Amino acid sequence: MRGEILFLAHRVPFPPDRGDKIRSHHVLKALAEIAPVHVGCLAENSTDITNEHRLAEVAASWCMSRRSKPLPVAGVEALLRGQPVSLTAFRSEALSQWVNQLLAERDIGAIYVFSGQMGQYVPRDWQGRLLVDLVDVDSAKFEAFAEAGRGPRSWIDAREGKLLRGVEAELAKRADATLLVSEAEADLLRKRVPTPDRIRALRNGIDCAAFDPKAVEPEQALASGGPHYVFTGQMDYAPNIDAVRRMTNAIMPGVLSKLPSAQFHIVGRAPTREVMALDGVNNTRVVGEVPDTRPWLAGADIVVAPLTIARGVQNKVLEAMAMARPVIVSPDAATGIEAKSGRHFIVASNDAAFVEELLRLSNDSGTARALGHSARQFVLDTMSWPAMLSDLPRLLGLEQVAPRDAA
Known part of the structure; x- marks a missing residue:
């Protein structure tokens, strides 16, 4: 050229x-x-x-x-x-x-x-x-x-x-x-x-300097209660809408049967009427647009991405991994990320698997913390x-x- x-x-x-x-x-x-x-x-x-x-x-x-x-x-x-x-x-x-x-x-x-x-x-x-x-x-x-x-x-x-x-x-x-x-x-x-x-x-x-848990104060709304699960994304995008509906209606009931204080937070701009209707259902909170998603990621106990339709690489997953959060994803959301399930994140193949992994990590903070640290190191080593x-x-x-x- x-x-x-x-x-x-x-x-x-x-x-x-x-x-x-x-x-x-x-x-x-x-x-x-x-x-x-x-x-x-x-x-x-x-x-x-x-x-x-x-x-x-x-x-x-x-x-x-x-x-x-x-x-x-x-x-x-x-x-x-x-x-x-x-x-x-x-x-x-x-x-x-x-x-x-x-x-x-x-x-x-x-x-x-x-x-x-x-x-x-x-x-x-x-x-x-x-x-x-x-x-x-x-x-x-x-x-x-x-x-x-x-x-x-x-x-x-x-x-x-x-x-x-x-x-x-x-x-x-x-x-x-x-x-x-x-x-x-x-x-x-x-x-x-x-x-x-x-x-x-x-x-x-991924910009690992921007998405660094040491540089961000966790969101205060996540400081007590919980465990707190977070999903981030553009909330007028059909795959994201389907994902949060799945989390609220199909996954959270199984979690709440064992952890009644668990909360699910939907963070992202332009939530549709369908998304807003989830607010209050099965301990779901529709947060909507925020100036910066990083405090919500930093404060999350677990970040979830239960997408059923996903193309390419999910930036939301990389961002959560860079923030050293334990992340549970669907097989579709894991596509294009050459990380290993069980080492860098968890791939849950169906609703029952999501419930099982959310309960396991929620009750084992040491494993969850180690998974998050491993996730950030993977991003630092391979994805700048x-x-x-x-x-x-x-x-x-x-x-x-x-x-x-x-x-």
């Missing part, structure tokens, strides 16, 4: 406080150490707008277009055009014009597409280096939604999965490298597209962001490169 880099992301990579933003944030910082980076992204709310100035910390220039198209409008447009809703919902004429002008005026040698929705902004005649970071195989996720659902929603999800599969195949064909968050996701995509040879994993890392992104220069066509000042 010669020249500068265009970075296209479906969300503003600031602040790094949710899974996709965490990954895009660290990828962007790493790219900015290689060459000047121009950022095209979409803003969803006022918080995104207030963080626009932070793009100046890493970007030579940027365009942040407001994503204001209502989802029903995007759905109708998608039906008329025969496209996935995911593409029409993230379509911005202003951003498209900015990209075309940038490519005409600047010496752009590579485009890094973060999330498949942004592939639509890469001109068909683009001849430079193209990296496509799909993160997860979204088509497979929608297929799973369709299988688990029913009625019109199931049909919508099935349509989305089918169309996204075509988009993913086309992007994989065009890209010099197609990146997924884990080897499992990379293998899945290889089986689903006709050109599997340039697909590889680029794993997520610099280590995860060290291959970016080679992927950009640079065998050797001297770091530059991102400012």
Whole structure:
């Protein structure tokens, strides 16, 4: 690669406080150490707008277009055009014009597409280096939604999965490298597209300095009573909604039969009506959005991730492990994390296993503490962001490169 880099992301990579933003944030910082980076992204709310100035910390220039198209409008447009809703919902004429002008005026040698929705902004005649970071195989996720659902929603999800599969195949064909968050996701995509040879994993890392239990005061609400179990995540996201409903309705009753003082805390922004309805049920508390999830992780006796549908690597699990918490996860939530069950975390295969492990660790603080310490050491040893992104220069066509000042 010669020249500068265009970075296209479906969300503003600031602040790094949710899974996709965490990954895009660290990828962007790493790219900015290689060459000047121009950022095209979409803003969803006022918080995104207030963080626009932070793009100046890493970007030579940027365009942040407001994503204001209502989802029903995007759905109708998608039906008329025969496209996935995911593409029409993230379509911005202003951003498209900015990209075309940038490519005409600047010496752009590579485009890094973060999330498949942004592939639509890469001109068909683009001849430079193209990296496509799909993160997860979204088509497979929608297929799973369709299988688990029913009625019109199931049909919508099935349509989305089918169309996204075509988009993913086309992007994989065009890209010099197609990146997924884990080897499992990379293998899945290889089986689903006709050109599997340039697909590889680029794993997520963790900021171990930020997620350090020694640097965080535990949440006072968790200081007494309990044991306290915590789930963190974006609470308008369907897999997270299903996970907390499962924890409240299927797992907590078994725990409460032996530990009637146990409490389950749901921590995360934008809880839906379904999630809010869980407040008070089986000692569940819906905390909602908090300024910082780390105190809640630090104060938790056990962190849980009982997801039944999960793609890629769960940042919520890595964060809890970095905070030296004992973590109990479903097999789906453990995907892509090369830790060992029983040593670094606990994988519980069903509801009964979750109940059994929650009771065991709740009644054995020594084992729980040792599991947490082992979890943090695993993350420190194997999953720092610099280590995860060290291959970016080679992927950009640079065998050797001297770091530059991102400012």
